[in-house]
Amino acid sequence: MTDTSESVDARKPQIVERAALPYLGIWCHVTSGVPAAVDPAFPELFGWLGKHGVTPAGPPFIRTHEVDAGGEPLELEVAVPVDGEVPADEPVRHDALPAGRYLTMLHVGPYRSETERDLGDARAALIDWAEQHGIVYSHESERGRVLPCGVDHLRVSPGTEPDYTKWETELAYLIVDG
Numbered sequence: 001m002t003d004t005s006e007s008v009d010a011r012k013p014q015i016v017e018r019a020a021l022p023y024l025g026i027w028c029h030v031t032s033g034v035p036a037a038v039d040p041a042f043p044e045l046f047g048w049l050g051k052h053g054v055t056p057a058g059p060p061f062i063r064t065h066e067v068d069a070g071g072e073p074l075e076l077e078v079a080v081p082v083d084g085e086v087p088a089d090e091p092v093r094h095d096a097l098p099a100g101r102y103l104t105m106l107h108v109g110p111y112r113s114e115t116e117r118d119l120g121d122a123r124a125a126l127i128d129w130a131e132q133h134g135i136v137y138s139h140e141s142e143r144g145r146v147l148p149c150g151v152d153h154l155r156v157s158p159g160t161e162p163d164y165t166k167w168e169t170e171l172a173y174l175i176v177d178g
Contacts, residue, residue: 010106013129015175021097024054024088025063025079034073038062041078042159048092049080056080060159062152063097068144071123097149101175103135106155110164119152119169126171137173149174 026045028037042060049056058081065075077095088094107122130137138145155168 010104010170011108013103013105013126015135016102016104018097018099018102018172020099021081022057022084022086022094023061023063023079023081023096024049024086024092024094025077026091027075027077027093029075030073034062034076037073037076038078045078045080045092054082054086057083060154060157062154064147064150064152066141066143066146067138067150070144071127074143097151098174100149102149102172103130103137103175104170104172105129107169107171108165109167111167111169122169123171126173130173136176139176147173148176 024045026041026048028041030037045060048054060078060080063077063079064073065077067073079095082094086094103126105122105126107119109118110116111119129135137150138147140146149172151170151172153170153172155170156166157169158164158167161167
């Protein structure tokens with residue numbers, strides 16, 4: 001992953017080139033909201049990693065595969081990067097985030113809030129910026145939109161930092177041809 005914080009303001013939309021990133025993840029069908037899907041899936045993933053002696057090669061992330069017409073995830077994975085190809089078995093699967101150009105932006109703060117700028121606000125700002133600049137990161141589907149690679153990298157999260165004002169989530173969307 002390219003570190004964007006040294007040369008430019010990572011809190012503003014930017015385009016970065018990324019290498020492929022191997023990972024292990026658990027696929028989730030979202031039926032009752034994102035927290036209901038990811039809250040049990042992350043402990044399951046980390047339990048599997050511990051049982052199999054696998055150490056993550058970086059912070060966890062959520063890869064969104066499909067969203068509804070309102071932008072709410074329908075299909076996602078909770079995942080961690082790994083070094084190389086690591087054998088997996090159900091429910092954990094091995095895959096890789098594809099190499100390519102990504103539209104990125106860093107959000108610092110809460111995931112959801114009624115009173116503060118939250119992750120949804122950051123995502124909306126990034127999507128608006130993409131539309132204003134003619135950047136394509138998804139395709140229409142019967143249920144909404146398919147994202148070839150939409151990722152929330154949880155750089156600093158509740159698991160490592162209780163103060164939500166310090167949480168850092170990097171949004172990254174693979175740029176695709178229209």
